[in-house]
Amino acid sequence: MAAKSPFPAWSRSVERCVDEYITDLAHGLSKSSVEKRRELYGWNELEKENGKPMWKLVLEQFDDMLVKILLVAAVLSFFLTYLDGQKSGESDLTAYVEPLVIFLILIINAVVGVWQETNAESALEALKEMQPEHAKVLRDGHWIPDLAARELVPGDVVELRVGDKVPADMRIAVLRTSTLRVEQSSLTGESAAVVKSTQAVELADVELQAKECMVFSGTTIVNGCCVGVVVSTGMFTEIGKIQAQIQEASMQDDDTPLKKKLDEFGERLTVVIGVICLLVWIINYKYFLTWDYADGWPTNVRFSFEKCTYYFEIAVALAVAAIPEGLPAVITTCLALGTRKMAQKNAIVRKLPSVETLGCTTVICSDKTGTLTTNQMSVMQLVGSGIHPADMEEFRVEGTTYNPEDGGITGYNPGMMSKNLQSLAEIAAVCNDAGIMCKGNQFRATGLPTEAALKVLVEKMKLPHNYNSDYQNHIVDHSVVELSCCDWWNSRSTVLASLEFDRFRKSMSVIAHTSGKNRLLVKGAVENLLERSSYLQLKDGSIVSLDSNSRDAWIKKLDSMSSKALRCLGFAYKDNLGDFSSYNGATHPAHVVLQDPANYPDIESDLIFVGMVGLRDPPRGEVKAAIEDCKEAGIQVMVITGDNKKTAEAICREIGIFYSGENLSGKSFTGRDFLSLPDDQRRKVLSGKGGRVFSRAEPRHKQEIVRMLKEAGEVVAMTGDGVNDAPALKFADIGIAMGITGTEVAKEAADMVLADDNFSTIVSAVAEGRSIYSNMKAFIRYMISSNIGEVASIFLTAAVGMPEGLTPVQLLWVNLVTDGPPATALGFNPPDVDIMRKPPRRSDDKLINSWVFFRYMVIGLYVGLATVGIFALWYTHGSFLGLDISGDGHTLVTFSQLTSWGECPSWQGFEVAPFAAGSQVFSFDKNPCDYFTDGKVKASTLSLSVLVAIEMFNSLNALSEDGSLLVMPPWVNPWLLLAMSVSFGLHFLILYVPFLANIFGIVPLSFNEWLLVIIVSFPVILIDELLKFVGRKMSAAERRQRKSKAE
Secondary structure, three states, X not given: OOOOOOOOHHHOOHHHHHHHOOOOOXXXXXXXXXXXXXXXXXXXXXXXXXXXXXXXXXXXXXXXXXXXXXXXXXXXXXXXXXXXXXXXXXXXXXXXXXXXXXXXXXXXXXHHXXXXXXXXXXXXXXXXXXXXXXXXXXXXXXXXXXXXXXHOOOOOXXXXXXXXXXXXXXXXXXXXXXXXXXXXXXXXXXXXXXXXXXXXXXXXXXXXXXXXXXXXXOOEXXXXXXXXXXXXXXHHOHHHHHHHHHHHHHHOOOOOHHHHXXXXXXXXXXXXXXXXXHHHHHHHHHHHEEEEEEOOEEEEEEEOHHHHHHHHHHHHHHHHHHOOOOHXXXXXXXXXXXXXXXXXXXXXXXXXXXXXXXXXXXXXXXXXXXXXXOOOOEEEEEEEEOOOXXXXXXXXXXXXXXXXXXXXXXXXXXXXXXXXXXXXXXXXXXXXXXXXXXEOOEEEEEOOHHHXXXXXXXXXXXXXXXXXXXXXXXXXXXXXXXXXXXXXXXXXXXXXXXXXXXXXXXXXXXXXXXXXXXXXXXXXXXXXXXXXXXXXXXXXXXXXXXXXXXXXXXHHHHHHHHOOOOEEEEEXXXXXXXXXXXXXXXXXXXXXXXXXXXXXXXXXXXXXXXXXXXXXXXXXXXXXXXXXXHHHOOOEEEEEOOOOHHHHHHHHHHHOOOOOOOOOOOOEEEHHHHXXXXXXXXXXXXXXXXXXXXEOOOHHHHHHHHHHHHHOOOOEEEEEOOHHHHHHHHHOOEEEEEOOOOOHHHHHHOOEXXXXXXXXXXXXXXXXXXXXXXXXXXXXXXXXXXXXXXXXXHHHHHHHOOOOOOOHXXXXXXXXXXXXXXXXXXXXXXXXXXXXXXXXXXXXXXXXXXXXXXXXXXXXXXXXHHHHHXXXXXXXXXXXXXXXXXOOOOOOOOHHHHHOHHHHHHOOOOOOOOEEEOOEEEOOOOOHHHHHOHHHHHHHHHHHHHHHHHHHHHXXXXXXXXXXXXXXXXXXXXXXXXXXXXXXXXXXXXXXXXHHHHHHOOXXXXXXXXXXXXXXXXXXXXXXXXXXXXXXXXXXXXXXXXHHHHO
């Protein structure tokens, strides 16, 4: 019996396959044989990998450098707060606010992360839904009509009929009808249903499209009936291989460019925090570690645990100050707002980070069918006979959908329909089983797409002049479109028999009773009909012999139309039917002739040739302009399709990926040809400029192309609609599925879904992604510059030995709440007008370059000086720049006393007067030294208020990286002004609500104190304006240098 190693059933005869799988076409498998095979092959179903256990998912959420720093800070803070409570004998819940808030942040982060992770790989479930539930199977000599499809094993004999979904990969053994057509576009990307046969393929190593004697799991029978032998089940089917590829692609999900930059920033931040903490300890070691000298050696070493824990607290404060805790929330909010904007443009984002990834897309790998084209067959050219045998009438047919009202026929006068075109319309309408359905505004074909396109053509041709009064508008009744012209032609004829299409004669026909006599109406491949035609119908309806000159003229026209990638279909009829002239159904003596398809070529002989049409799946009207936009934006477009090479190249020329007459050597390959090239040659092909097209591509070809592009440093967006596209969609940096024509598998594997299936929507989404990234850079820089200021403030405080000015809980409030609204509002900055005329940014583009880092170091240093300075100012001065700040009655000390406050207990005669803050009065009669701990509440409030005010002004600086506020004033983004008001409002809330003020250790400020806060804070705008001016000069010099090099 066959082993699990693949057996090339498509290249072996039916008899060889039957022997290989030890089965019998007359009796099927026995029950015992089925059981043995199931032990070997398993059930015919797609496997689902076991998910990660919940505990592992939770732990993974903490595998992030910023999160680890916060976690350590929270644990230390909790431990130190507990020690303080034990020492003082008091336990105040408000003292635990800081560690509790940090833990809350981490818990929320973990919950969101786990929720995203457990949002199961729905693409795999969607694949399972494509598998049918039942099958008609022959076992032990009896047909089982509804055997569960999961019970199939290799060797089972299965019958398939029209409408059936194929339950497993099968080798066709017997055709029960002359023709078998299978819709497999979702698996292979072919735009039309494929004709199948029992004939083996000569080569064993061929692409899926060439395996004409195979039917694949998940595809659909659209015409005919057959019996097949199951050769692969479950994960060994082609659809199973796709599932394995999706799982593999899921394992290789890369972080987005922004995530990589933030991770890199987190690692650097860890080093910076460590260095600063070490410096703080080195600078202040004398406060907790002292010793005496005896004979040049240190003795009597003294260690103060109390002071040591105090500097632990400073280290915790440094960690809290350095980490932009609000950044993840602001990024998520900005991306969510971006998804809403994109949804309004028909781009539905399924995964938030893909919004940012779009902004740096450098290559779009697009499927052809359904993305660049409409995935709706349309007649593009109509050719009828002229007045003379060698003459022809040509018409260009407009419209690209199945909507009969979409476009008309250029140069065609419905009132002057010639006898010849009447014959063509009759054949197209009667020799046709298709229909049109409408759901919403979408028109779709029922039956074969080619036949549906012919019916739309008949509607556009209208009716002959004498019968135009019979024409009615197209009415949609219960989603079925009433085709009045086709119905009129069919009402004049009664179809008595159908001669089904087969791959040898390449035609199909019907015997119809019309105008009191039987007539054979034929349509098929033009060259085949011309071979079997003896006569030609002219424009006026007269019949002449089809001589060699006329035949050559039609063949020449056929070649011309085929060179434009048109699929040509010819029409003919026959009046002299011999024995079939009186045929009236199955009881007629001649009916026995129709039961053998071998007789069909003889019946379809001595035909009268009428004309032909050229069909194709046309490109979308807006695609060409979108391709031009991509070129201008520096984005390379590559087409990867399962369709044939000639058709793909013609479409690419038409939509502007290639210009007319461009040599496609080295630019157009089949999937197999490309993968057969050496690695260095493949890289060279992909790295070249201009468009590329890969035809006859299988899922593995698509995935390999995407992989090589990613390895070359490209950021790849992949579009697709079929099952065969799913692995590449999953593997690409951003997968984009079609919302209307796309399979559920493709949608679930994608990061983004196009609601209108329109390629130009991708270009709009890229522009939006670039705008969002630009705005994200603005608020990330804003938040990071604010954190640099906080670190500078704490470091300067520790360096000069002053009391702690800002507590960790105050810094958490600023980072999470006060900074949040302005940072979010920066996401609403208007996009640059030339955003799609710039090349895409590199994925390794630095979020903060050297100059920007220097700028924010300067700003951060000023923040540190301002917050520490106003803290020291309150203790040491009663007025500043004419503003009296001594109204509260606080005691002034020297700067030297302030920086050596730890030695206060040894000061002789040190006294402190009570001072008022709001409704509170602070008295220090018991211990004057408490003035530097409990009494710092007003100074600390001033420091916090300056920090908030500076960060509000700094958000105005972030409106533009280099643009002055004089050029880009604050009101260009009214949301930012509103956000600043909200942040100031929140700050006033914690200042003037006693309960909140007590939690944050602050008190209300007087009018003069607020003026002082504004005076100290405002210079941050002036400093950054000066730095922006320098930056603009540097950028201009750099542009001049690049320009001179280019010249």
